Amino acid sequence: MYDIAKMGTDVDQNTTKISARNVQVYxxxxxxxxxxxxxxxxxxxxxxxxxxxxxxxxxxRCINRMNDTIDxxxxxxxxxxxxxxxxxxxxxxxxxxxxxxxxFQKPNPFPKSIYDNIAYGPRIHGLAKNKADLDEIVxxxxxxxxxxxxxxxxxxxxxxxxxxxxxxxxxIARAIATEPEVLLMDEPCSALDPIATAQVEELIDELxxxxxxxxxxxxxxxxxxxxxxxxxxxxxxxxEYGDTSQIFTNPQDERTESYITGRIG
Amino acid sequence: MPLxxxxxxxxxxxxxxxxxxxxxxxxxxxGDVRALHSLPVYYGANVALSAAVPxxxxxxxxxxxxxxxxxxxxxxxxAPEMIPEGSNLNLVMADVRRVADGLYTAVETGAMNMAQxxxxxxxxxxxxxxxxxxxxxxxxxxxxxLAAAKSYLVASGTGNTARMVVVLALSLTGLVLSMIRTxxxxxxxxxxxxxxxxxxxxxxxxxxxxxVGIVLSMLFETINFFGLHSWKDFFFGTxxxxxxxxxxxxxxxxxxxxxxxxSFIALLVAVPIGLFAAIYLSEYAGPKxxxxxxxxxxxxxxxxxxxxxxxALLTVGPMLINLFGQTGALGVNWMSGATSxxxxxxxxxxxxxxxxxxxxxxxxxxxxxAMRDGSLGLGATQSETIRQxxxxxxxxxxxxxILLAASRAIGETMIVVMGAGAIAKFSLNPFESMTTITTxxxxxxxxxxxxxxxxxxxxxxxxxxxxxxxxxxxxxALYIVRKYREQYE
Numbered sequence: 004m005y006d007i008a009k010m011g012t013d014v015d016q017n018t019t020k021i022s023a024r025n026v027q028v029y030x031x032x033x034x035x036x037x038x039x040x041x042x043x044x045x046x047x048x049x050x051x052x053x054x055x056x057x058x059x060x061x062x063x064r065c066i067n068r069m070n071d072t073i074d075x076x077x078x079x080x081x082x083x084x085x086x087x088x089x090x091x092x093x094x095x096x097x098x099x100x101x102x103x104x105x106x107f108q109k110p111n112p113f114p115k116s117i118y119d120n121i122a123y124g125p126r127i128h129g130l131a132k133n134k135a136d137l138d139e140i141v142x143x144x145x146x147x148x149x150x151x152x153x154x155x156x157x158x159x160x161x162x163x164x165x166x167x168x169x170x171x172x173x174x175i176a177r178a179i180a181t182e183p184e185v186l187l188m189d190e191p192c193s194a195l196d197p198i199a200t201a202q203v204e205e206l207i208d209e210l211x212x213x214x215x216x217x218x219x220x221x222x223x224x225x226x227x228x229x230x231x232x233x234x235x236x237x238x239x240x241x242x243e244y245g246d247t248s249q250i251f252t253n254p255q256d257e258r259t260e261s262y263i264t265g266r267i268g
Numbered sequence: 269m270p271l272x273x274x275x276x277x278x279x280x281x282x283x284x285x286x287x288x289x290x291x292x293x294x295x296x297x298x299g300d301v302r303a304l305h306s307l308p309v310y311y312g313a314n315v316a317l318s319a320a321v322p323x324x325x326x327x328x329x330x331x332x333x334x335x336x337x338x339x340x341x342x343x344x345x346x347a348p349e350m351i352p353e354g355s356n357l358n359l360v361m362a363d364v365r366r367v368a369d370g371l372y373t374a375v376e377t378g379a380m381n382m383a384q385x386x387x388x389x390x391x392x393x394x395x396x397x398x399x400x401x402x403x404x405x406x407x408x409x410x411x412x413x414l415a416a417a418k419s420y421l422v423a424s425g426t427g428n429t430a431r432m433v434v435v436l437a438l439s440l441t442g443l444v445l446s447m448i449r450t451x452x453x454x455x456x457x458x459x460x461x462x463x464x465x466x467x468x469x470x471x472x473x474x475x476x477x478x479x480v481g482i483v484l485s486m487l488f489e490t491i492n493f494f495g496l497h498s499w500k501d502f503f504f505g506t507x508x509x510x511x512x513x514x515x516x517x518x519x520x521x522x523x524x525x526x527x528x529x530x531s532f533i534a535l536l537v538a539v540p541i542g543l544f545a546a547i548y549l550s551e552y553a554g555p556k557x558x559x560x561x562x563x564x565x566x567x568x569x570x571x572x573x574x575x576x577x578x579x580a581l582l583t584v585g586p587m588l589i590n591l592f593g594q595t596g597a598l599g600v601n602w603m604s605g606a607t608s609x610x611x612x613x614x615x616x617x618x619x620x621x622x623x624x625x626x627x628x629x630x631x632x633x634x635x636x637x638a639m640r641d642g643s644l645g646l647g648a649t650q651s652e653t654i655r656q657x658x659x660x661x662x663x664x665x666x667x668x669x670i671l672l673a674a675s676r677a678i679g680e681t682m683i684v685v686m687g688a689g690a691i692a693k694f695s696l697n698p699f700e701s702m703t704t705i706t707t708x709x710x711x712x713x714x715x716x717x718x719x720x721x722x723x724x725x726x727x728x729x730x731x732x733x734x735x736x737x738x739x740x741x742x743x744x745a746l747y748i749v750r751k752y753r754e755q756y757e
Contacts, residue, residue: 072644074554101647111638114661123656124646174642181646 020045020185020215021066026080028061028070035061037239039080043232048207048216050230050247052223054267057236059219063187066217067103068096084185101128104183108190110170112162112177117154120162120173121145124181140180147213148176149206168199175206179214186210188218192225204229223263227251235259274327274432278439282320285443289315289450297452306457314456317463318446323439330431338423342416350412360413367409367417368424370398375421385421388414486735489728496722502729508692508703510712510723518726520733522692526702527734530613530688531677533698537617538677539670542624549625550632551654562629569622573682580615580687581606588614592699603699605689610698612687616680620673627672631665631749632658664748671745675738681706705730 021043028036036058043049051059061070068089070076081088089099101124112120121141124130131137141158145151150172154165162173171191178186188207192200207229210216220226226233227247234244235256243250243259254260261267290312297303304311343361351360371388374380374397388394394409409417450456494502497518505519545565549558585606590596592603603610635658643653659666689701690711712727719725 067645069641069645072641097647097649099647100645105641105645107638107641107645109638111636111642113639113642113657123643123648127646127648127652127656177642178646 018045019043020084021217022083023062023065024081024083026062026065026078026082028058028065028079029077030061030073031075035239036065039241041234041241041244043215043217045215046211046213047232048211048218048230049232049234050226051217051219051234051236052221052226052262053236053242054262055221058239059234059236060189062236063189063217063219064105066185066187067100067105069100069105071096101181102183103185103187104178104181106171106175106178106186106188106191109194110167110174112165112170112173114161114163116159117145117162117165117173118158121177121180124177128181130181144176144180145173147179147210148172149202149209150176166199168195168202171195171199171203172206175203175210179210184215186214186216188216190219190221193221200225223251235262237262271331274435275324278320278323278327278435281439281443282316285315285319285446286312289313289447292447293450293452293454293456296450304452305455306460310456310460311450311454313460314454315443315446315450317460318442319439320442321463322442323435326438327431327435330427330434334424334427334431338420338427341423342420345416345419346412363409363413364416364420367394367398367413368420371417371421372424374398385418388418483732483735486728486732489725490732492720493722493725493729496725502726506694508708510726512715512721512723514721514723516723518722520705520730522694523703523705523708523730524733525694526609526688526692527678527704527706529698529702530609530616530684530704531674533609533613534616534620534677534680535670535674537614538620538624538673541617542621542673543628543666545621545625546628546632547654547659550629551650551658562626565622565625567622568619569626571619573619573680574686576615576619577682577686580611580683584615585611585687588699602697605701607687607689607701608699609688609702612684613698615687616677616683619680619683620677623673623676624669627669628662628666631662631669634665635661664751668745668749671741671748675741675745678741679706679734679738681710685710705734709734 019042021041023039023041023043026036026039027034039062051063053059064070065078065082066084066089070078078090082090084099084103088094113123115123118141121144122131122137125137125140131140142151142155145154150169153169154160154173162170165173171194175186175188175191191207192203195203204225207216207218211231218226218229230247232245233247233250235242235250235254235258237258243254243256245255250259251263254263258267290308293304293311294301294308301308339361342364343357346357346360346364351357371380371385375382375385379400388397389411394414501517501519503520505517506521507517508519508522510516510518549562549565553561585608588608588611589603589606591598592600594601594604596603639657639661640653643657644650648656684704685707688703688707690703690707691701692703692708693700695702709727709730712724712730715724
């Protein structure tokens with residue numbers, strides 16, 4: 004595990020992209036996230052790990068305000084992206100989500116053609132001036148999603164007809180197409196087989212050249228393979244946050260150690 | 269022995285078999301339930317079923333077959349020349365049955381015995397004798413009828429005795445055989461479960477057979493109709509003018525036009541309103557609003573259509589006249605009577621709203637939340653998500669819902685009877701009276717015309733055409749809905 008975890012440590016992680024201060028999340032009466040403070044670096048991959056129900060997905064969904072769609076959910080504290088509070092009243096959550104893209108646990112291509120799936124975001128946000136422009140965005144996104152070669156001959160076939168791994172890369176390409184700055188991934192590989200997982204992980208590693216990627220994962224090996232920083236959540240608390248290599252080799256907190264060695268979770 | 273006694277005896281045997289079977293198997297197992305293959309109730313049920321099911325099944329068949337067998341033998345006794353002028357075999361046989369019934373009552377109540385019945389002569393006043401017993405006959409009994417009635421009585425007496433013997437024998441055999449089989453290692457549970465399966469299958473096939481029966485009866489009457497009336501005129505003629513003195517022009521096309529036109533207007537009202545209501549309820553309304561708005565909307569579906577008909581005739585019709593009539597608010601004088609295509613169409617549309625909205629609501633809700641999340645996560649607004657992701661994903665299902673609503677509109681009767689008028693014609697003017705297939709079926713069958721005249725039989729041809737039309741729409745709708753379901757499961 005060591006040698007894998009070492010990779011990518013040379014990346015500049017000094018610039019902070021997202022910073023959370025005293026974040027509390029309540030679902031009705033349940034206190035789901037307790038007092039989380041975290042600084043997430045630009046152009047790097049940050050992994051959130053922890054047992055089921057520890058709040059890592061909930062916290063991820065706070066970063067693009069997807070929790071707004073849940074009626075009983077309430078968020079306190081500040082989350083800043085590039086120094087701007089995203090929970091400020093002046094911030095339109097719709098605009099925010101164009102900037103902070105999201106990839107979900109289960110591949111969820113729209114029941115449209117592959118082309119229309121990718122073109123969906125750019126069309127909504129008016130990113131393309133004309134058809135040729137849109138074609139270019141679609142091709143670029145599919146290339147960056149590492150799926151271009153597999154689908155270039157059937158762009159107008161339905162996206163739901165692809166295999167699970169292809170669908171997930173299509174969804175990543177779809178998220179990239181709107182040119183976000185941050186890419187949130189909620190267990191993107193949990194519905195995929197090992198080969199498709201390897202392809203997606205390879206893609207994530209390339210994505211960090213352009214985006215700040217935050218990934219929630221249940222697989223500690225995956226966190227070790229793809230991330231530079233890792234945050235360990237337990238029972239709604241952020242227990243430990245640091246360089247991935249350090250978390251996996253020399254955890255400071257007893258609970259982190261128990262989790263990564265398989266004693267809890 | 270009367271039929272009810274026979275049934276009761278068989279059921280009593282079955283009930284006794286149930287308890288005896290249970291007790292016997294427990295005794296054989298030495299009182300240890302664990303030594304049995306199945307629980308004791310299954311052994312009991314197995315014995316009960318063996319005693320009851322074959323016996324009652326044979327009884328049922330017997331009841332169906334015996335009358336027609338006797339009828340055939342007896343009616344052979346009545347030679348064609350014996351049938352009076354202006355009557356037919358069926359009427360004579362009805363007389364025979366009534367006399368036979370009367371004689372049977374006489375024997376049952378002890379007023380006569382079989383020997384006396386045998387000795388009865390037509391010359392004797394049979395009518396008076398039976399009249400005393402409460403069997404009224406319309407005319408004096410003719411000798412051939414009396415003779416036929418006697419043999420009818422004898423035949424059914426023999427048949428009933430044979431029926432009793434066979435049924436009881438079957439019941440007892442079933443009881444004894446299953447009792448012999450009742451041993452601790454007998455797989456009673458499997459047998460009982462197979463019997464339950466057979467019951468379920470019987471229920472399912474009964475529903476299907478009924479449909480087939482309806483279609484066949486319609487089909488035969490329709491064939492009768494086409495024997496009397498040219499099918500070319502029916503399908504391709506342009507005039508609907510039934511005339512009970514005969515020589516009518518009976519063409520479906522003007523009626524079909526009225527039906528489709530009214531249904532079209534109904535869908536024009538129901539589809540947008542129903543669909544928008546469904547979108548609001550499923551996507552925007554909070555759980556509280558939804559909890560009271562949805563049932564409230566569905567109340568519309570529970571209103572009897574005759575009430576809608578009243579509403580059309582007494583409220584909507586006059587309201588439309590106030591708008592479009594001679595002295596109406598718009599002063600256009602387009603509409604002269606309360607019954608019109610528009611009246612019926614609008615009211616039928618209101619009736620269909622809950623149909624469209626409820627089905628569409630279910631279909632929209634079936635679109636996975638992941639689709640909405642995916643779209644919202646790309647920075648789309650809720651409205652964009654609904655228009656570009658949710659509705660397209662739900663579209664096949666919505667189309668199916670609309671087709672189902674259309675087939676209801678085409679088959680709807682009461683609203684058009686009261687709201688649409690009775691004039692069959694081709695016209696595009698929605699303010700005119702028009703008529704539909706269903707209203708014509710009602711009026712053709714409720715008249716006092718001869719049942720075998722083409723003017724009455726045309727109702728069956730109309731009904732069959734309507735049935736084929738709505739069946740086609742339903743099949744298409746279900747096909748579309750099913751195809752859509754496969755996408756997400």
